[in-house]
Amino acid sequence: MPVQNDKLPFRSPNEKGRYRRAWKESHGNLLLSFAGVIFLIGLAMIWASPPDTSEFDVDLGTVANTDQAQSLPPNVILIRVVTSQLDSPGPIRIAVYDSAENFGNPDRAIIKDSLVPIDGFVVWEIQLGILPEQFAIAAYHDLDDNGELNRALFNAPVEPYGFSNNARSLVGPPTYEQTIMERPSESTAIEIRVY
Template sequence: MLNWLFILSILVLNLNTQGSIPEIILQVKHANSDEGWIRVLVFSDPKGFPDQIEKAMKSYSIKPKNKSIELDLSDIPEGRYAITAIHDEDGNGKLTTNSLGYPLEKYGFSNNPKVYFSSPSFEKVAIQVGKTSKRILINLH
């Protein structure tokens, strides 16, 4: 009888780990300082990308430590997502720009695309979240 209980408990433990949620970790690096917030927006749709907070599927504001953050995104379901990050160093809730619209605070996107005169497209920065664990790195520039 004891052997059957042991085998049954092993089977139950094995079934529980097979359906576990994959770990999705986002790292944002190279902030100017530990001042202000690093704001992260996760978009599941091109509408509102890259900066309309109200159209983002999720938004986070995290105090940087050592000029970076690490964020657990394991609660987002499978799908395609574009992620925007800005270092809101002055804490005003938005990306501060000069009179010509050039950013004065650091920013970045998933897939770390080169940015020239405008934001990259949703498609260029979209990443696939699936059944496997994933680490995503955004380098602010």
């Protein structure tokens, strides 16, 4: 006659798999998947949503005003990059690209530079003659001044960044085609917001 061990709990055949059956009956996998999708959609919306414009306390009217176009230097493009991180001493880094193959790789940029923002913005002056017919601009605010765009979970940037045409994408960076600009024929000013 077998001896029953008191240390091991006795389970009846009906109790085996009770939790597994309850999970299946309540459609646990489906509900968990639904919650995961809602969570990811929420993250994407937060990540891709533009900031409240009241965060930017910078007077943007002086360069963007068409009446001021005559006061621009001849044959230049002025690129004004505005940040919401007014207290950060880190530089804003900019790169100009001439092709989709080079886009996003700072080592292949045709022009790259960095300036420390004053009052929340920096301005670059680039001669029109050195720009190709079509180009794209990428900029980011290097808050910790480590020379690279810091990233977090799912490779999402954690430092403010922006592109020409103020292009954004829900998943990953915008494409080169979304950020392409034509070289202007006369002096002009553009603005990029990094957030």
